[in-house]
Amino acid sequence: MIDVENLNVFYGRGAQRFHAVRGVSFRVARGETYGLVGESGSGKSSVLNAIAGRHTDWTGSVRLDGTSVDPMRRTTVDRRKIQIVFQDPYGAIHPRHTVGSTIAEPLEIHGLPDPGATVERLLAQVCLPPRFRWRYPHQISGGQRQRVSIARALALDSPILLLDEPTSALDVSVQAEVLNLLQDLRSERGLTYLMVTHDMGVVGHMCDRIGVMRDGQIIEELTREALIAGRVAHPYTKELRETALLVG
Amino acid sequence: MNEPILSVRNLNVTFPGLGRVTHAVRGVSFDIGNEKVGLIGESGSGKSLTGRSIMRLLPKAAIPRADRLRFDGREILDLPEAEMRHLRGHRIAMILQDPKFSLNPVMCVGDQIAETCRIHLKLGRQDARLRAMELLEKVHIRDPERVYPLYPHEVSGGMGQRIMIAMMVVARPSLIIADEPTSALDVSVRAQVLRLLDELRSETATGLLFISHDLNLVRRFCDRVIIMYAGRIVETLPAARLHEAEHPYTQGLLAALPRLDRPVDRLAVLRRDPTWTEEVAP
Numbered sequence: 001m002i003d004v005e006n007l008n009v010f011y012g013r014g015a016q017r018f019h020a021v022r023g024v025s026f027r028v029a030r031g032e033t034y035g036l037v038g039e040s041g042s043g044k045s046s047v048l049n050a051i052a053g054r055h056t057d058w059t060g061s062v063r064l065d066g067t068s069v070d071p072m073r074r075t076t077v078d079r080r081k082i083q084i085v086f087q088d089p090y091g092a093i094h095p096r097h098t099v100g101s102t103i104a105e106p107l108e109i110h111g112l113p114d115p116g117a118t119v120e121r122l123l124a125q126v127c128l129p130p131r132f133r134w135r136y137p138h139q140i141s142g143g144q145r146q147r148v149s150i151a152r153a154l155a156l157d158s159p160i161l162l163l164d165e166p167t168s169a170l171d172v173s174v175q176a177e178v179l180n181l182l183q184d185l186r187s188e189r190g191l192t193y194l195m196v197t198h199d200m201g202v203v204g205h206m207c208d209r210i211g212v213m214r215d216g217q218i219i220e221e222l223t224r225e226a227l228i229a230g231r232v233a234h235p236y237t238k239e240l241r242e243t244a245l246l247v248g
Numbered sequence: 249m250n251e252p253i254l255s256v257r258n259l260n261v262t263f264p265g266l267g268r269v270t271h272a273v274r275g276v277s278f279d280i281g282n283e284k285v286g287l288i289g290e291s292g293s294g295k296s297l298t299g300r301s302i303m304r305l306l307p308k309a310a311i312p313r314a315d316r317l318r319f320d321g322r323e324i325l326d327l328p329e330a331e332m333r334h335l336r337g338h339r340i341a342m343i344l345q346d347p348k349f350s351l352n353p354v355m356c357v358g359d360q361i362a363e364t365c366r367i368h369l370k371l372g373r374q375d376a377r378l379r380a381m382e383l384l385e386k387v388h389i390r391d392p393e394r395v396y397p398l399y400p401h402e403v404s405g406g407m408g409q410r411i412m413i414a415m416m417v418v419a420r421p422s423l424i425i426a427d428e429p430t431s432a433l434d435v436s437v438r439a440q441v442l443r444l445l446d447e448l449r450s451e452t453a454t455g456l457l458f459i460s461h462d463l464n465l466v467r468r469f470c471d472r473v474i475i476m477y478a479g480r481i482v483e484t485l486p487a488a489r490l491h492e493a494e495h496p497y498t499q500g501l502l503a504a505l506p507r508l509d510r511p512v513d514r515l516a517v518l519r520r521d522p523t524w525t526e527e528v529a530p
Contacts, residue, residue, distance in 0.1 A: 039434035142291070171290040171461055176504035176515035183514070198434065201464075205506035205515065228511050241508060243435050243464065 347408025
């Protein structure tokens with residue numbers, strides 16, 4: 001579903017040009033969840049932004065659902081394949097738009113019929129009551145806001161969801177609810193997830209396969225089973241893993 | 249046990265509003281000696297307000313009340329603001345999540361440390377500068393010459409926290425209130441900052457109140473854990489025995505945490521019981 005080959009991402013120009021991602025390749029199958037973990041500055045968000053089309057200065061090949069995308073130009077069809085859920089749900093939602101108009105916006109942009117009914121259906125899917133469509137972001141909790149941004153990401157029936165630290169701004173109890181919701185949606189709708197996070201507990205819970213990034217490269221790729229069993233090769237992966245063990 | 253460094257009895261923080269009063273902290277009591285105490289709770293549980301009450305840095309609308317708020321044998325709840333200001337920084341220090349908001353944005357970080365040296369150690373300008381360099385080195389900043397003239401917006405989060413800690417090394421406070429000091433940091437940087445806090449504490453008797461929502465981190469780093477829910481303390485237990493928690497709220501939090509050593513298909517969702525907000529934990 002997502003096929004990334006030899007991806008290089010750059011920032012800046014001339015002598016200041018910074019090579020943030022160096023030759024990253026990975027594949028995510030349909031219905032799979034792939035996790036990218038690493039520290040800030042490791043390039044994991046740059047990979048996500050390049051795939052999402054938020055950053056245009058990259059080389060290599062990115063194929064979404066079989067067709068490659070152009071770094072500089074995205075077609076409407078490309079755009080409908082992919083949606084992002086951001087880390088900070090307050091920053092990602094317009095503070096002066098109601099929940100209803102936030103979710104309806106992608107529908108209007110793409111000229112889909114009957115946004116009203118779709119918004120109601122989407123709210124139900126993320127387990128929010130229909131009356132929430134009249135609320136503003138500051139009138140709902142952080143977990144509810146993250147549900148709103150998930151509902152917006154679902155609006156176009158995009159097969160791929162990019163999740164950029166979707167629960168790191170949430171409390172543990174709310175995080176559990178949102179992660180469960182994401183898993184339910186994935187199995188109901190056959191979604192493909194690419195998730196960026198630094199929380200190894202979340203990665204081990206959500207992702208089928210994991211790429212560990214450091215200094216713009218994937219230093220180790222491993223399966224969920226290997227991560228849980230502790231079959232990790234790189235000392236850095238070991239260090240990350242230990243932070244998610246409660247007893248030990 | 250000797251006289252604790254901090255002793256809090258029946259602390260209440262209320263926000264009077266139109267028609268109703270919001271009771272944010274409800275009858276909180278605890279002591280801190282020469283130890284690391286973790287304070288865990290969700291957003292809105294009152295954990296940060298508890299920390300800020302001790303610093304007397306509450307929002308204007310808040311009304312704190314307590315039977316006892318004793319620090320170093322002194323009642324501090326009614327201390328005049330001028331004396332309180334002397335206490336802050338000298339005797340009680342606070343580290344916040346984002347050092348950018350704790351540092352002066354228009355003064356380079358080295359000068360800020362030097363200023364602390366001039367105030368606390370009564371050093372001259374030149375000596376203070378040298379001392380600040382030493383301190384930067386002491387908090388494991390590799391290239392003090394390069395870091396000294398940087399402004400807070402030019403340093404990373406981990407570097408900023410280390411600079412905050414460098415200032416505390418000078419003042420040697422006997423109580424440190426750390427409110428989510430490492431939440432914004434990467435794993436390896438987090439470990440460095442925690443190690444520094446340990447180094448700082450090893451030199452003098454220091455109580456540490458470590459406010460966090462990260463159960464894993466608190467279990468590993470702290471000696472004792474206090475768990476707050478809806479403004480109350482529901483449970484206090486040794487950090488090493490956190491997994492033996494008895495209160496259903498603590499158990500619920502632990503169950504909701506995704507863990508590599510206990511993989512599950514679905515995470516348990518916390519069921520909130522209204523009685524948790526009524527009863528006071530024994």
